[in-house]
Amino acid sequence: MKKIYTSIDIGTYSIKIIVGEYINDKLHILASTCVKSKGLKKGLIVEASYVIESIKNAIKEINESLGIPIKKVIVNVPDYNAKFKKVKGIIDITNEDKIITSNDINRAIKDSIYNQIDEGYELVTVIPTEYIIDEKEGISKPVGKNGQKLEIKGIMISTPKKNIYSVLGVVEAAGLEVVDITLSGLSDYFEVRNDKIDKLTGAIIDLGHETTNVSIFEEGVITDNNTLQIGGVNIEKDISYVFGVNIFDGRALKEKFASSHKRFCQLNETYEVKNSIGELVKLNQLEVSEVTMSRMQEILSLAKKQIRALTDKNIDYIVLTGGLTEIKSFKNIAYEVFGKDVIIYNSTTLGARDNKYVTALGMIKYFAFKMESREREYTMFDIEEETKLVTPNNKLKKDNAILNKIFGGFIVGKEDKNE
Numbered sequence: 001m002k003k004i005y006t007s008i009d010i011g012t013y014s015i016k017i018i019v020g021e022y023i024n025d026k027l028h029i030l031a032s033t034c035v036k037s038k039g040l041k042k043g044l045i046v047e048a049s050y051v052i053e054s055i056k057n058a059i060k061e062i063n064e065s066l067g068i069p070i071k072k073v074i075v076n077v078p079d080y081n082a083k084f085k086k087v088k089g090i091i092d093i094t095n096e097d098k099i100i101t102s103n104d105i106n107r108a109i110k111d112s113i114y115n116q117i118d119e120g121y122e123l124v125t126v127i128p129t130e131y132i133i134d135e136k137e138g139i140s141k142p143v144g145k146n147g148q149k150l151e152i153k154g155i156m157i158s159t160p161k162k163n164i165y166s167v168l169g170v171v172e173a174a175g176l177e178v179v180d181i182t183l184s185g186l187s188d189y190f191e192v193r194n195d196k197i198d199k200l201t202g203a204i205i206d207l208g209h210e211t212t213n214v215s216i217f218e219e220g221v222i223t224d225n226n227t228l229q230i231g232g233v234n235i236e237k238d239i240s241y242v243f244g245v246n247i248f249d250g251r252a253l254k255e256k257f258a259s260s261h262k263r264f265c266q267l268n269e270t271y272e273v274k275n276s277i278g279e280l281v282k283l284n285q286l287e288v289s290e291v292t293m294s295r296m297q298e299i300l301s302l303a304k305k306q307i308r309a310l311t312d313k314n315i316d317y318i319v320l321t322g323g324l325t326e327i328k329s330f331k332n333i334a335y336e337v338f339g340k341d342v343i344i345y346n347s348t349t350l351g352a353r354d355n356k357y358v359t360a361l362g363m364i365k366y367f368a369f370k371m372e373s374r375e376r377e378y379t380m381f382d383i384e385e386e387t388k389l390v391t392p393n394n395k396l397k398k399d400n401a402i403l404n405k406i407f408g409g410f411i412v413g414k415e416d417k418n419e
Contacts, residue, residue, distance in 0.1 A: 004381045007074045007363035012040045013209035015058045018360040022368045029351030031065040042210045045166045055174035072380040074180045078163045087112040090151040102375045108152040121158040128154040143375035185215030185225045191362030202317035205303045207324035214306040224310045232324045235295045244275040258292040261332040265289040300337040321345040323356040
């Protein structure tokens with residue numbers, strides 16, 4: 001069975017969709033798109049109809065690129081006020097041959113969260129940290145092993161219900177079935193991870209348009225996070241205010257002209273733009289970069305301070321990612337704030353070579369990891385659709401079937417007909 005998955009990263013500034021095939025622990029991009037989003041503020045949905053329209057625009061581009069319509073997706077939900085709790089579940093193995101199955105893992109996970117979710121919160125996922133079979137510890141893959149009892153230890157992630165259901169509502173209204181949900185911070189880790197940091201304690205900082213997300217990881221498991229209400233839009237507003245230009249020109253100056261560090265700009269470089277009263281003004285790169293650097297320094301310093309607020313453990317690594325890292329000379333300001341040991345992650349995946357896709361890429365990799373750890377075979381495209389993927393001239397008719405969403409299914413992994 002081919003493993004083809006689709007992720008949709010709903011951001012304040014843009015909506016990113018990735019369709020990829022997961023083969024031998026590598027993701028091969030079949031289609032990707034990024035469209036302007038509307039109706040969100042600081043990562044939260046404030047105008048559902050605009051968000052639905054934005055999602056439909058992104059879906060249309062992906063469907064035209066693939067030649068078939070996508071129907072099932074993984075989505076990210078806001079990290080705001082997420083809770084991380086250690087949990088433990090234990091079950092008896094009831095089948096006659098006493099061989100542990102993926103269904104037994106699901107039962108153990110369900111047992112671990114019983115009466116553990118706070119009022120007003122909903123479960124996002126459980127990340128297993130250890131399996132124990134008949135008191136034998138350190139089991140990494142229990143499926144297929146013999147035992148009388150299976151115990152699971154893990155981290156339960158939950159968020160306010162409004163964070164989840166607002167996202168589910170707009171995605172389903174756009175004609176998609178949600179098969180799994182995840183947090184952006186968790187997804188980022190699965191994109192940037194490697195064998196070294198899997199064994200260490202560290203932080204990932206995702207520098208976004210309106211927010212900056214700081215997540216803490218211990219041996220590959222997310223333990224805490226927080227979202228700061230500051231991001232790239234603050235730089236745009238600063239440029240707009242200081243030079244008297246509109247916010248759209250402020251964004252263009254930030255993305256196309258400014259340098260993150262004033263020492264690495266060209267003094268003779270200029271940019272002509274009209275100010276608020278219609279006068280044509282000529283700006284040099286130094287003065288625009290001074291404004292950009294000041295705010296960038298503040299954002300990074302606040303994120304660095306937030307790491308200490310989230311954990312008192314020794315930090316072995318810090319990874320910086322997100323769209324803001326694409327600004328010129330970013331590494332220079334990053335080294336100044338964090339030191340030269342900081343890791344500035346750059347996406348190298350063919351078809352998504354831009355840090356704005358990091359979360360969407362990681363969402364698929366986390367989903368694939370979850371399916372593999374539970375010994376489940378799953379794909380979001382059936383055999384007929386897979387055939388049409390390699391015959392672009394054939395178009396599937398739009399599927400208007402009623403969405404079949406069972407909330408518990410994408411939390412602990414429902415038994416799917418594709419298994």
